[in-house]
Structures are given as C-alpha cells and as structure tokens.
Amino acid sequence: MTLGPLVSPTTFAMTDGSDTVTLRDARDLSVQERVPIELVDAEGSEPEAVDGLNELEWDGRHLWANRWQTDEVLRIDLECGRVDGVLDAGALHARAAEVAATSPLSVRPASAVPRCI
Numbered sequence: 001m002t003l004g005p006l007v008s009p010t011t012f013a014m015t016d017g018s019d020t021v022t023l024r025d026a027r028d029l030s031v032q033e034r035v036p037i038e039l040v041d042a043e044g045s046e047p048e049a050v051d052g053l054n055e056l057e058w059d060g061r062h063l064w065a066n067r068w069q070t071d072e073v074l075r076i077d078l079e080c081g082r083v084d085g086v087l088d089a090g091a092l093h094a095r096a097a098e099v100a101a102t103s104p105l106s107v108r109p110a111s112a113v114p115r116c117i
Contacts, residue, residue, distance in 0.1 A: 003060035004056035004058075005056055005057055005060050005063075006012075006026065006058065007023065007063065008020070009026075009101050010025060010026050010027065011023050011024065011025065011026060012024045012026050013031060013058065013063055014027075014056065014100075015053040015054065015056060015065065016024065017053065017068060017087060018038070018051055018053065019036055019037050019038075019049040019050050019051040019066075020034050020035065020036050020037065020053075021034075021053065021056070021063065021076070021078065021081075021098060022035075023035065023078075025117065028038060030055035035078060035081045036049065036081055037049070037050045037053060037065075037076055037081050037082075037083065038050060038081055038082055039073075039074075039081075039082070039083040039086075040050045040082060040084065047082075050065065050067070050074065050083055051067075052067040052068035052070065053065045053068075053074070054066050054067065054068045058098050062064050062075045062076060062077060062078075062085075063075075063076040063082070064076070070090055071089045071091055071093070072086055072087065072088060073086070073087040074086055074087075075087070088096060095104075
C-alpha cells in the first residue's frame, strides 16, 4: 500500500488507479471516506467517472493527479469529488524531444561521463 499526500493533519489521500480517492486516517490507516472522482464538461453534461488516477499531490486546496497513460494532470476538488481543472501536458513531449536533440548532455556516450571511484 502506498500512502499519498496528507490532505489534512490527520488524513492521507490515496488511489488504486481507479476513479476513486480513498481518504485514510493517518494514525491507523482506517478508511474515512471513499470519494468517486467525476468530470463534467463545460456544457454541463452528465458527470463522467475519471479512471486511471495516479501520483497524487496536495497543494493545500486541491488534489492533483495524473491520469495513467495520458498527458492529463487533473485538479480535483475533494469536497465534491469533481475535476475542476485539466492540464494537458502533451506539448511537453515535443519540447523534451527538441531539447534532447540539441543538448550536449543528451548525446554524450556513457563512457564519456566521469565516474566516482
């Protein structure tokens, strides 16, 4: 079991990769609440479960989670279980490839890197 971030002085948030965030007591790890996470689009359509939640972080107000095997990072309001922001990190792939192609560090053979003895 991997514990996620503290979302209060006594509560951890964690996920199993599904569409649910589990809140656990920090003292004994008992389940306090299971929060299903949903996304509602700008047109107000029916809520859609958001699966693949992974790598949770807490900023003091929102829970952040990346979506497994996507370029999305979700900002989650734990009070209502809704995604209230989606960061599309897809453009970072192109930028990372560009930097790797022009960076002298990225083209050095491993044998040229100094090693500790």
